[in-house]
Amino acid sequence: MIIHTRPAHCNFTSPAFTGNGRPRALFSQAQSGYDNSSQSTARDKPRSLTHWFALACVWITFASSGLVFSEPAPVDALSIGLVLLLPVIGLVRISGVLVVYLALWLIIAAGHYLASANATDVSTAVTFSSVSLFLYIVSFVIAAFTAYRPKAHGALILSAWTFAALFATILALMSYVGMIPGGETLFMKFGRASGTFKDPNVFGAFLVAPIVYMVHLSIHNKTLKAFGPLFVAGLLSIGVLLCFSRGAWINLAAAVIIYGYLAFVTAPSNWQRSRIMIYLMAGVLLGITVIGVAVQFDSVSGLLSERASLLQSYDAGHEGRFGGQAKALTLITQNAFGIGPKVFGTRYHHEEVHNVYLSIVLNAGWIGGGLYWVAVFLTIGLGLRHALKGSGGHPIFLVLLAAFMANALEGVVIDSDHWRHFYVLMGMCWGFMSVAPYMAREQIKERAARTTLASMRAIAHRSPRMRRHA
Secondary structure: OOOOOOOOOOOOOOOEEOOOOOEEOOOOEEEEEEHHOOOOOOHHOOHHHHHHHHHHHHHHHHHHOOOOOOOOOHHHHHHHHHHHHHHOOOOOEEEEEHHHHHHHHHHHHHHHHHHHHOOOHHHHHHHHHHHHHHHHHHHHHHHHHHOHHHHHHHHHHHHHHHHHHHHHHHHHHHHOOOOOOOHHHHHHOOOOOOEEOHEEEEEEHOOOOHHHHHHHHHHHHHHHHHHHHHHHHHHHHHHHHHOOOOOHHHHHHHHHHHHHHHHHHHHOOOHHHHHHHHHHHHHHHHHHHHHHHHHHHHHHHHHHHHHOOOOOOOOOOOHHHHHHHHEEEEEEHHHOOOOOOOOOOHHOOOOOOHHHHHHEEEEEHHHHHHHHHHHHHHHHHHHHHHHOOOOOOHHHHHHHHHHHHHHHHHHHOOOOOHHHHHHHHHHHHHHHHOHHHHHHHHHHHHHHHHHHHHHHHHHHHHHHHHHOOO
């Protein structure tokens, strides 16, 4: 089942289409990956100010996604506009796969509301559950928007995301060196870089996808054009370093390793594999150099040595982080329907669980929490299968999948169930994957059509010679 909302202004009598409205060439640009489908022929290019306005709104939304001093943030209001605007404009493509994706989130949301009935503060629990539902719906719409033109729309979102990350990082770094009066209060928290976020941990995790995207651009651009993305990646990596978040450090390392592996095994040639290895080794050397320079500053080296320890004082003990997770496990076994959002940190422990896979079961019960686990691991499993098949147009998908997997890994040590960028990454991954079956069928048809056309040309080329001999 495919529900493809077509813009009303599309001209089906243009030279790109036959009389019945079918495109004359489904794959007019053989090297453009996913955008080679009928989705990306002339009828899918923005032809009106309305479409350009919609795409501009998407870019502005993600370019402002780093402004999270408080909640709700500006990106939340803009996201509501996208949820309403994109389907109306016709810039979404909803398939059966995405319907299943939405159904998963709606059941999880129902689990949230059901568990909220057990909360000590029902109003707070319902508010938390409503925010979760909003993030789920946004993720679905982003998935459908990505599916409409995966390569183009994926690049649009990632470019805006990179802008937001760069803006936040520059403010954080300038504040760190004292170039902005009052910056230590606005763009730093407890000596840690936080940029335009209220939490250094979220700030660090937010930078991971843009860093991997810049690595991707440097690998796939010509050598001279690779220096710009590499410089941006290096600058953002300094931001991750100075946020002093152990989770963000692991997140970034895992994302780069996963992306490097997937890019290497799916590379079309040994030359491309060599290029990948050179750039990754250069990145590692650059990272070591940056850390070496950073530790020369007392303010950095002291906090770095403290945060680099795997076990902090607040992790151990019955009242520590791990003790809290042990309490959460006990509560999970005793409450099949959950205890409701925002209950654990106020009633059973002095802080939240710091493990999204445990907290989600407490917040949404066995069914809701279990389906969250299913959604995450299904995304990883299907994503790896899709990536390793080497489908056309997949390089950007590798960026998304690597960043998503790394963020999912960080969820083991932090509550990421309200991280906006986590749901954006998951939605974009599903958007790419949802068009894969359709693309496979269309590629088979296209190869058959090309074979038939080649045979007809060969016959037409031989016919005059045959007549002359006769």
